[in-house]
Amino acid sequence: MSISTVSDLQIEYLDHPVRLKWHRLRRQLTDPLFSLDVMRAGFSLGASMELDLRVRADGGFVVLHDEALDGETTGRGRITEKSPDDLRDARMRDGDRALTFSEDLAAMLQSAHPDALLQFDMKDDYETIGEKGIAHLAAHFQSMNASVIVSGHCLDLIVAVKEKLPHLLRGIDPTDTLIDIYRQGGLKAVEKSLLAVISGPTEPDTVYLQWSLLLQAARDGLDMVSLCRSEGKRVDAWTFTLKNPAGGFSDAEWHDFSALMALKPDQITTDEATATARAWSNRMAG
Incomplete structure (x- = not known):
C-alpha cells in the first residue's frame, strides 16, 4: 500500500484523493459546535466543511441543527417563528457565542480559498422554506470564491435549488430510504x-451515504461508490469519528476505515479530521 499525501484536509491513497469533511464546522470534537474560528481556518486552507441551516421567519437562515432554539442555544421556541431581531440575544450554549446568520456566511465566503467547499445541510423541507427562502439564497449566494453545495433529505427542495440557483452544487442523502x-x-x-x-430530477453532484451502509453493501456484493461514480456522482461517506482520537484507530476502526478507503469515496465526513489523518499516517507507517 502506498500513500502520497495526508492532512486534515485530505488523504490520498492509491493515487485517489479522499477529502476529510469537517462535520458541523469541527476539526475535532473539542471545537465548539459550528465554530466560526474553524470555518475561517477552513476558508483559508481550502477545506471541505459542513454546517446545518434552519429557516427563519423572514426567509433567511441561521446556523443550527435543531428546529427549536432550546437545545443548542439560550433562546426558546421554534426557529421558523423567529425574526433576526428575535435571535440576536440568543447565545450558543457551547461557548457563549452569538448565532451565525446566512448573511454572515455570504460575507465570509467572499474571501474564501477557491478550493474551499461549504455544505449547507438544509434541515427544513421545501414546504417550510418556501419561495421566500429560495429567494434569500439566490440574493446572497450568487457570486463567491468558494463552492457551496446545498443538501437535504427533501428532494423537492433540491429541485427548487436547481431551478433557481443552478450555479450551486447539489447533494442528496437517500440513506434512510x-x-x-x-x-x-x-x-x-x-x-x-x-x-x-441519482438519475432523478435533482441532478445531484454528490450523494451522501452512511459509511456503515456502504461497507455492508460492499460485503454483500454491491459497490455503491462505484455505482454512483459510474453515473458521474461524487460520494460522501458519513460520519466516521474516532472513539479515542488521542489513541488513534482501534483494530475494529482500522478494519472499517481502511475498507472504506478502499472503496474510494470522494469524501469522508468526520468530527475528528486532524486525529483521523494522524491515525492514518501512524498506521500506514507501521
Missing part, C-alpha cells in the same frame, strides 16, 4: 432505488 429498502427488498432493490434517485 435505502436502509429500509435493504431490509425489505434486498440488495437488488437497493441498487435499483439508488440508480433511480
